[in-house]
Amino acid sequence: MLITAPHDVSLSPPQHLASVAGLLEGWLPEQRWFAGKGLPLTDLSVVSLTELYPGCLHLLVRASHAGAHSGCYQVLLGVSEGLPARLRPAVIGRPAVGPLRGLTVYDALHDPRATGTLLERLRAPGAAGPLRFERDGRTDVPAGLRPRLLDGEQSNTSLVYGDAFILKLFRRVQYGVHPDLEVPSALSRDGCARVPAPVAWFWTTEPRRATLGVLQPFLRGATDGWSLALDSPTGEDLAETAFELGRATAEVHLALARAFPPDEPGRDAGSADGLAAAMSARLDATARQVPELARHVPRLRAVYQAAAGHRSHPADQRIHGDLHLGQVLLDGRRWRIIDFEGEPSRPLAERRRVQSPARDVAGMLRSFDYAAHARGPGHTEWARRCRDAYLAGYAREAPWDPREHTALVRAHETDRAVYEVLYEARHRPDWLPVPMAAIARLAEESRS
Numbered sequence: 097m098l099i100t101a102p103h104d105v106s107l108s109p110p111q112h113l114a115s116v117a118g119l120l121e122g123w124l125p126e127q128r129w130f131a132g133k134g135l136p137l138t139d140l141s142v143v144s145l146t147e148l149y150p151g152c153l154h155l156l157v158r159a160s161h162a163g164a165h166s167g168c169y170q171v172l173l174g175v176s177e178g179l180p181a182r183l184r185p186a187v188i189g190r191p192a193v194g195p196l197r198g199l200t201v202y203d204a205l206h207d208p209r210a211t212g213t214l215l216e217r218l219r220a221p222g223a224a225g226p227l228r229f230e231r232d233g234r235t236d237v238p239a240g241l242r243p244r245l246l247d248g249e250q251s252n253t254s255l256v257y258g259d260a261f262i263l264k265l266f267r268r269v270q271y272g273v274h275p276d277l278e279v280p281s282a283l284s285r286d287g288c289a290r291v292p293a294p295v296a297w298f299w300t301t302e303p304r305r306a307t308l309g310v311l312q313p314f315l316r317g318a319t320d321g322w323s324l325a326l327d328s329p330t331g332e333d334l335a336e337t338a339f340e341l342g343r344a345t346a347e348v349h350l351a352l353a354r355a356f357p358p359d360e361p362g363r364d365a366g367s368a369d370g371l372a373a374a375m376s377a378r379l380d381a382t383a384r385q386v387p388e389l390a391r392h393v394p395r396l397r398a399v400y401q402a403a404a405g406h407r408s409h410p411a412d413q414r415i416h417g418d419l420h421l422g423q424v425l426l427d428g429r430r431w432r433i434i435d436f437e438g439e440p441s442r443p444l445a446e447r448r449r450v451q452s453p454a455r456d457v458a459g460m461l462r463s464f465d466y467a468a469h470a471r472g473p474g475h476t477e478w479a480r481r482c483r484d485a486y487l488a489g490y491a492r493e494a495p496w497d498p499r500e501h502t503a504l505v506r507a508h509e510t511d512r513a514v515y516e517v518l519y520e521a522r523h524r525p526d527w528l529p530v531p532m533a534a535i536a537r538l539a540e541e542s543r544s
């Protein structure tokens with residue numbers, strides 16, 4: 097396959113691109129954040145290329161697959177004659193042909209020189225080719241903070257600088273306003289302390305505006321909800337924290353409703369029937385891709401219809417969109433909520449739409465179920481306690497009580513489990529039995 101360069105690249109010789117094409121073709125599909133897993137690649141094209149310094153290229157690469165599917169990815173490449181031992185795990189390969197023959201191409205996000213340069217750019221707002229760097233101007237970002245690449249399971253890639261800031265680089269790039277910059281900025285203007293506020297960010301103008309990364313304060317010493325859930329010896333000891341987490345979710349929902357008022361563009365009314373139709377459409381699409389889901393389809397549709405039958409629902413509003421235990425950090429005694437990106441596989445415009453707050457509540461309930469599986473057999477009761485405490489905490493702060501809207505919450509849990517089925521099938525097939533077990537249970541419950 098030939099990798100094709102954009103016509104207006106002036107920063108680096110286009111023939112270099114042909115050199116790295118074969119390497120990226122093998123490397124991209126192996127990455128956790130690559131969304132086209134299992135779909136044969138038909139083309140790779142560079143939509144933007146910027147030389148950050150000689151030997152370090154910032155690329156946006158479009159990967160096309162058979163059919164209409166394609167995705168644009170952010171990649172930072174280093175090119176070097178030799179690499180120190182600590183950078184060997186980052187090697188992508190050595191081009192066999194072309195001007196880069198014999199040189200080593202590597203993932204430069206592992207290279208402190210490259211990631212240090214990114215921070216310097218963010219500290220001094222301005223342009224580099226099509227890239228634009230901006231900052232809020234209120235927070236001091238010291239020079240020379242030591243970068244460290246996070247190695248956790250992620251949809252994107254994050255770097256921690258001096259344990260003071262964290263930079264999230266969006267791997268799958270979509271054009272338009274990015275909710276992970278838009279929402280925390282709006283919440284911070286609203287005075288909401290539950291969400292770390294963006295300090296600096298960068299975006300590209302080429303071929304269209306797209307947010308590429310956001311720097312925010314690093315909550316040193318905070319523990320994520322997933323680790324806490326796996327470490328807590330009993331449901332009893334997590335109940336109080338789960339209650340507080342419910343309160344935190346409701347507080348953020350209230351702040352979101354204030355920050356994105358009803359007449360804001362992008363907000364539409366939504367109806368219970370429309371919701372059931374949208375959920376059914378997602379179910380059908382997923383069942384086409386994950387055939388083991390197909391036998392549950394009729395019963396799951398009934399779950400959606402049951403929610404549509406109830407006319408009184410909490411109003412749609414902007415929500416988190418992908419709330420789970422990995423997105424909440426216990427910072428001292430206070431829960432903080434991160435990652436407002438929404439479900440990574442959905443189009444950006446869809447993720448920015450108003451949705452039912454029940455969806456976030458359902459996301460967290462699903463997460464207790466995941467944690468119960470991860471803890472091992474016999475943790476159903478543990479999950480129930482966490483669930484009850486979380487719902488009680490939410491109801492304490494929110495203007496509606498999810499325990500009085502069981503059909504709605506169940507429909508969202510089901511829709512969320514369907515999303516998880518596709519997510520796991522694509523990214524982590526070993527985890528697929530977890531949402532599949534929930535699907536079987538929810539389908540069975542629909543009989544009663």
Ligand SMILES: Nc1ncnc2c1ncn2[C@@H]1O[C@H](COP(=O)(O)OP(=O)(O)O)[C@@H](O)[C@H]1O
Pocket residue numbers: 246248249250251252253254262264292312313314315316318320422423425434435437
């Ligand atoms: N402000 C922060 N302070 C401390 N840790 C953070 C912060 N933001 C993110 N993290 C850590 O980084 C991980 C990944 O961040 P996240 O925004 O969820 O990325 P992704 O969308 O790629 O999953 C989180 O699970 C959390 O452990």
Ligand SMILES: O=P(O)(O)O[C@H]1O[C@H](CO)[C@@H](O[C@H]2O[C@H](CO)[C@@H](O)[C@H](O)[C@H]2O)[C@H](O)[C@H]1O
Pocket residue numbers: 249250251252322418420421422423435437439440459462463464466467516519
């Ligand atoms: O990368 P993100 O955090 O934005 O979210 C994606 O990946 C998550 C897994 O890392 C995935 O969450 C699912 O697995 C979690 C356990 O690892 C579990 O707590 C969640 O409830 C479950 O949805 C998330 O769905 C996906 O969007």
